[in-house]
Amino acid sequence: MQERLSLYIQRDSWLHALNPLTKLSLTFAFILVGFLSPWYWTALVLVFAGILPLSFFGRVQREYFWTALRLLVPVAGFIFIMQALFLPVGTQELFRWLIFHPTRESLAQGFLTATRIFVMVSSFILFLLTTHPSEMMSDLTRRGLPGQFAYVIVSTLQIIPQMQAKAQTIIAAQRSRGLDTEGSYFKRIGALVPLVGPLVFGSLVEVEERAIAIEARGFTSTRQKTFLREIKDSPIDRTIRISLVGLVLLTLLAKLWR
Amino acid sequence: MNSIKKDFNTMTWVLIPVAIAINVAIGQIVVLLKLPVYLDSIGTVLVGVICGPWAGLLTGMLSNIIWGLAVDPNALPWFPVAGVIGLVAGICANLGLFKSWWKVLISGFFIALGAVISGTPISVYLYGGITASGSSFITAYLMQTGKGVVEAVLSTNFLVEPVDKISTALLAFAIIQGLSQRFVARFPRPENAQVEEGQGRTQLFIAIGAVVVLVLIAIFVIVPLLPK
Numbered sequence: 001m002q003e004r005l006s007l008y009i010q011r012d013s014w015l016h017a018l019n020p021l022t023k024l025s026l027t028f029a030f031i032l033v034g035f036l037s038p039w040y041w042t043a044l045v046l047v048f049a050g051i052l053p054l055s056f057f058g059r060v061q062r063e064y065f066w067t068a069l070r071l072l073v074p075v076a077g078f079i080f081i082m083q084a085l086f087l088p089v090g091t092q093e094l095f096r097w098l099i100f101h102p103t104r105e106s107l108a109q110g111f112l113t114a115t116r117i118f119v120m121v122s123s124f125i126l127f128l129l130t131t132h133p134s135e136m137m138s139d140l141t142r143r144g145l146p147g148q149f150a151y152v153i154v155s156t157l158q159i160i161p162q163m164q165a166k167a168q169t170i171i172a173a174q175r176s177r178g179l180d181t182e183g184s185y186f187k188r189i190g191a192l193v194p195l196v197g198p199l200v201f202g203s204l205v206e207v208e209e210r211a212i213a214i215e216a217r218g219f220t221s222t223r224q225k226t227f228l229r230e231i232k233d234s235p236i237d238r239t240i241r242i243s244l245v246g247l248v249l250l251t252l253l254a255k256l257w258r
Numbered sequence: 259m260n261s262i263k264k265d266f267n268t269m270t271w272v273l274i275p276v277a278i279a280i281n282v283a284i285g286q287i288v289v290l291l292k293l294p295v296y297l298d299s300i301g302t303v304l305v306g307v308i309c310g311p312w313a314g315l316l317t318g319m320l321s322n323i324i325w326g327l328a329v330d331p332n333a334l335p336w337f338p339v340a341g342v343i344g345l346v347a348g349i350c351a352n353l354g355l356f357k358s359w360w361k362v363l364i365s366g367f368f369i370a371l372g373a374v375i376s377g378t379p380i381s382v383y384l385y386g387g388i389t390a391s392g393s394s395f396i397t398a399y400l401m402q403t404g405k406g407v408v409e410a411v412l413s414t415n416f417l418v419e420p421v422d423k424i425s426t427a428l429l430a431f432a433i434i435q436g437l438s439q440r441f442v443a444r445f446p447r448p449e450n451a452q453v454e455e456g457q458g459r460t461q462l463f464i465a466i467g468a469v470v471v472l473v474l475i476a477i478f479v480i481v482p483l484l485p486k
Contacts, residue, residue, distance in 0.1 A: 006328050007328065035384075071330055071331065071332065072331075072332075075332055075390040079386075079388060079389070079390060082388045082398055083386055083387075085398075086388065086398035086399075086401055086402055087386065087388070087401065088401050088402065088404065109386055110386075112386075113385055113386045113388075116384075117332075117384075117385070120331075120334075121331040121332060121334075124326070124327070124331040124334065125331060128327060128328070133327075133328075148266070148271050151271060151275075152271065152274050152278075152320060153320065153324060155275045156274075156275040156278045156279060156320070156324050157324065157328055159276060159278075159279040160278070160279045160282050160283075160324075162279075163279040163280070163282065163283045164282070164283055164286065166283070167283045167286065171287070171290070181290070181291055188291045188292065188293060189291075189293065191291060192287070192288070192291065192293070192429075195287050195291075196284055196300075196429065196433075197436070199280075199283060199284070199287075200280055200284075200300075200433050201433075201436060201437070203276050203279065203280065204273075204276065204437065204441070205441075206276070207269065207272050207273050207276055208269070208441065208444060210272045211268045211271075211272040211444075214272065219268060219271070220268060
């Protein structure tokens with residue numbers, strides 16, 4: 001079978017064993033607390049006291065570190081620098097150089113946004129590293145998500161790598177016929193059609209066959225479905241979820257009071 | 259409610275993953291060709307046209323959610339924008355704006371308008387106006403000249419989005435025209451893609467004129483009305 005598109009790392013850990021919904025609520029709790037909290041330090045504390053230790057618990061700290069470095073540090077750094085330099089807020093100028101005059105407020109605002117983005121993306125990275133996509137989908141389907149959604153998500157994760165491989169083949173084939181993909185601007189626009197055409201038409205042709213195939217397997221059946229794999233949902237999971245909701249509510253209160 | 263259900267037949271459910279993969283694959287081809295557009299919602303527009311607005315909405319949202327969940331979580335917060343693109347494309351198609359290619363230009367503009375309106379709050383509240391995309395330099399420049407955050411973000415998006423979304427709509431239209439009628443007829447709304455006959459050149463001028471007027475209206479009428 002083709003490799004799935006996913007960040008998931010198979011490890012035997014306490015975090016992997018948690019119910020997918022618990023990990024999903026953990027992710028959203030981190031994001032909500034990070035964005036709702038009225039203090040500047042919250043997001044940073046969440047990273048160092050929450051997400052980072054959890055990545056050690058999940059035994060994915062190396063992968064977490066590299067994924068965050070690759071996906072997140074450039075983005076958060078860019079946002080911080082741009083906001084610190086260009087946000088026209090505040091009056092206390094730190095220094096003035098050419099057109100740049102960062103103020104204390106713009107620096108603080110840039111720090112706040114960058115750390116919030118950091119929390120948002122890195123809590124998702126942690127979730128994805130420790131949760132298998134089909135496990136998450138079958139748990140959510142068991143809880144009442146329509147089966148069609150699970151089909152769409154799981155099969156998309158399979159189709160995307162196939163499609164990318166197909167795109168690479170088409171690019172190579174057209175180049176070998178002399179298609180110019182690096183020339184002038186108009187040549188490159190012209191190259192779009194012979195690349196996109198075969199890719200799109202080729203993949204759309206399969207749609208009809210696949211529709212017939214899954215209909216023959218009871219895709220549209222409305223009967224109650226059974227599950228091949230049981231996914232654990234322990235009392236610990238439920239306790240964690242309830243306390244996460246409490247944490248978010250407390251943050252909301254703190255925001256309203258200040 | 260019943261008509262929504264009719265839009266989601268098995269063909270629609272099977273088309274959605276393929277459309278999402280088309281979004282991703284074409285987006286990457288465009289990056290490879292170093293073109294100054296994204297073109298990462300052609301599949302979404304395609305679904306919106308032949309399966310209706312709600313299917314388009316779902317495709318767009320799932321496209322960004324899946325891409326965010328599997329590859330780059332930075333794409334995740336923008337899922338409402340992608341959804342609006344599919345929704346607007348579907349509504350335009352239902353109104354008959356995908357029946358000839360000069361009308362598609364106008365659809366492209368409306369799609370861009372939807373993307374700008376839905377993207378601005380995310381950009382402003384989540385990122386404080388400056389996001390990770392390259393067009394943030396324009397936003398930063400506008401803010402330096404004394405414009406408010408909302409105004410700067412809106413103006414930037416109005417500069418960037420129409421070109422991208424009009425090309426997207428045109429490409430999606432070209433793809434639908436390339437499909438066989440028998441194939442399109444299996445989807446819930448094949449009538450949206452039926453072509454009208456007409457004489458080309460005058461229509462082209464009408465379309466370009468209409469797009470220019472719409473862009474000017476957007477820049478000079480809507481933007482100044484916004485609260486500073």
